[in-house]
Amino acid sequence: xxxxxxxxxxxxxxxxxxxxxxxxxxxxxxxxxxxxxxxxxxxxxxxxxxxxxxxxxxxxxxxxxxxxxxxxxxxxxxxxxxxxxxxxxxxxxxxxxxxxxxxxxxxxxxxxxxxxxxxxxxxxxxxxxxxxxxxxxxxxxxxxxxxxxxxxxxxxxxxxxxxxxxxxxxxxxxxxxxxxxxxxxxxxxxxxxxxxxxxxxxxxxxxxxxxxxxxxxxxxxxxxxxxxxxxxxxxxxxxxxxxxxxxxxxxxxxxxxxxxxxxxxxxxxxxxxxxxxxxxxxxxxxxxxxxxxxxxxxxxxxxxxxxxxxxxxxxxxxxxxxxxxxxxxxxxxxxxxxxxxxxxxx
Numbered sequence: 001x002x003x004x005x006x007x008x009x010x011x012x013x014x015x016x017x018x019x020x021x022x023x024x025x026x027x028x029x030x031x032x033x034x035x036x037x038x039x040x041x042x043x044x045x046x047x048x049x050x051x052x053x054x055x056x057x058x059x060x061x062x063x064x065x066x067x068x069x070x071x072x073x074x075x076x077x078x079x080x081x082x083x084x085x086x087x088x089x090x091x092x093x094x095x096x097x098x099x100x101x102x103x104x105x106x107x108x109x110x111x112x113x114x115x116x117x118x119x120x121x122x123x124x125x126x127x128x129x130x131x132x133x134x135x136x137x138x139x140x141x142x143x144x145x146x147x148x149x150x151x152x153x154x155x156x157x158x159x160x161x162x163x164x165x166x167x168x169x170x171x172x173x174x175x176x177x178x179x180x181x182x183x184x185x186x187x188x189x190x191x192x193x194x195x196x197x198x199x200x201x202x203x204x205x206x207x208x209x210x211x212x213x214x215x216x217x218x219x220x221x222x223x224x225x226x227x228x229x230x231x232x233x234x235x236x237x238x239x240x241x242x243x244x245x246x247x248x249x250x251x252x253x254x255x256x257x258x259x260x261x262x263x264x265x266x267x268x269x270x271x272x273x274x275x276x277x278x279x280x281x282x283x284x285x286x287x288x289x290x291x292x293x294x295x296x297x298x299x300x301x302x303x304x305x306x307x308x309x310x311x312x313x314x315x316x317x318x319x320x321x322x323x324x325x326x327x328x329x330x331x332x333x334x335x336x337x338x339x340x341x342x343x344x345x346x
Contacts, residue, residue, distance in 0.1 A: 023048075047124075047151075054125040061103025064096050105132030114139055119146040130157045138164050162191035169194035171205060173213040176221075189221045196228035204231060227264060231255075234268035237275040244271075288324065288340060295320040 023045040026038050064086075071081045086096050109115040109132065120128065123146060131142045134157065141160045146152050166172060166180045166187035172194050179185035193212070197205060208224050238244055238251050258267040295313055302309045318325040322341075328334040 050124045051121045054120065054123060054128055057099055057125065058103050058106045058120075061099035061101070061106075064091075065100045065103055068096075068100070102129060102132070105129070108132075109139065109143065114143040116147060119143070122146040122150065123152045124154065127152045127154050127157050130154050134161055135164070137168070159188065162187040165194050166190035169197075171197040171209070173209050173216075175213050176216045179216045185216060185218065185221065189218055189225075193221055193225040193228065196225055196232060199232040199236075200228060201235070204235075230264045230268040233272055234258075234264065237268065237271040240275045241271060241278060243274065243278065284338075285340065288320075289342075291316075291320050 024041075025045060026033055026041050030038075067085050068082050083093065086093060106120070106128070110117060114136075123131070127142075131139055131152070134142070138157075138161045141164060142152060142157055145156065145160065150156065163180075167177055169190075172190060176185065176190060180187050180190055193208075197208060200208075208228060211224055212221060234255065244251065254267070255264075258264045295316060298309065299313055302313075304310070313320075322339065324338045324340065326336050326338075328336055
């Protein structure tokens with residue numbers, strides 16, 4: 001077994017000749033090489049790269065965290081020193097905090113005793129990040145699998161997460177859990193339903209639970225998952241639409257009618273689009289007010305001796321006046337006109 005360098009100088013010296021990453025890759029033109037062996041050799045090299053990449057990013061995150069924390073404690077630059085450090089190494093702020101988060105997650109898993117340092121090599125980088133984001137119970141399941149020597153990819157993390165959700169959700173009827181335990185119904189179908197049901201108020205859960213208990217099969221679970229998702233979208237969007245809030249309207253009755261007519265998907269999309277339209281209209285108005293203000297200001301600051309600036313103002317009148325005109329295509333054959341009526345100016 002090779003000696004492990006004891007300090008950073010020795011580690012840096014050891015990395016000057018990265019012998020561990022010198023692969024004998026297969027020749028892509030070797031016709032005698034079987035496809036299975038070709039793929040296996042590439043997969044092995046790729047796994048080593050992933051492990052090295054994960055370990056490197058964890059350590060980079062730890063280094064960045066130390067730079068940030070030292071400045072927090074005694075720095076006077078209010079973050080400028082940290083930002084300059086990133087700039088010198090061409091690292092964006094978002095990348096830096098992503099690496100710090102990865103390091104925090106690794107340290108948490110190691111400190112809690114859920115994961116041994118040697119088991120980190122069994123993870124792909126993305127799988128490790130997904131594990132760090134998971135619930136503690138899922139982290140434990142994934143860590144146990146890694147400790148047993150299993151190769152952990154995002155697929156394994158998702159499967160274990162679905163398994164835990166399906167078997168432990170209080171919203172899933174016992175009969176459905178029995179089907180999952182026996183293997184008759186895969187947890188990957190049950191978990192999305194449980195997650196969508198978590199978004200719903202209690203009054204809307206019983207019909208879904210009753211239906212799944214009466215028909216614990218894949219098609220029913222998938223249909224109810226879609227219905228629960230549309231229901232959640234409907235309720236969330238309806239709460240955001242001022243036109244609905246200001247109207248004498250019973251949304252629960254409208255919902256019941258949509259369910260009875262099997263048009264909940266259409267109704268939920270309508271409400272969602274209306275919410276987007278209201279938000280877009282509000283943003284349009286604030287932007288238009290800003291354009292109008294800037295155009296008036298520029299007009300005051302210019303005169304006849306500045307014909308080009310005046311020409312700019314003339315060209316933009318279609319956007320800064322009360323009637324906005326915007327072409328819908330490059331030929332300008334189709335134009336949309338929007339009349340803005342500002343009640344504050346009336």
